[in-house]
Amino acid sequence: MSSPSICESCGACCASYRVDFHPSELAGAADGVGVPVEMAIPLTPKLMRMKGTDDAAPRCIALAGEVGCQVSCTIYEHRPSPCHEFNPWAALGIADQACDRARLRHGMRPLSELQTLPKPI
Incomplete structure (x- = not known):
């Protein structure tokens, strides 16, 4: 059995x-591929927002589990593009600052502090 990824034990983002995402990412009635319509709210004719992410204490409606313990995305295969693009690791494997900020908001150590650097030769 493999251990959970850093994201599956976090969920802070x-x-x-x-x-926010374009309405073209919503699930179509025919194929059902995309973000379920009932999980999003329209902001403008060209902009949707995942429910829960604009609350005073934001939490995406698709997030299941307890932040900092064990979480999962209930629509992982159909999540919107901002979620596809969010990565805890920036270029060259360096911890991403947005991920670090989200982790700090939830009382977790930032990934940048958890990284182990190679020992000098």
């Missing part, structure tokens, strides 16, 4: 940031 899903409970910290607004998630």
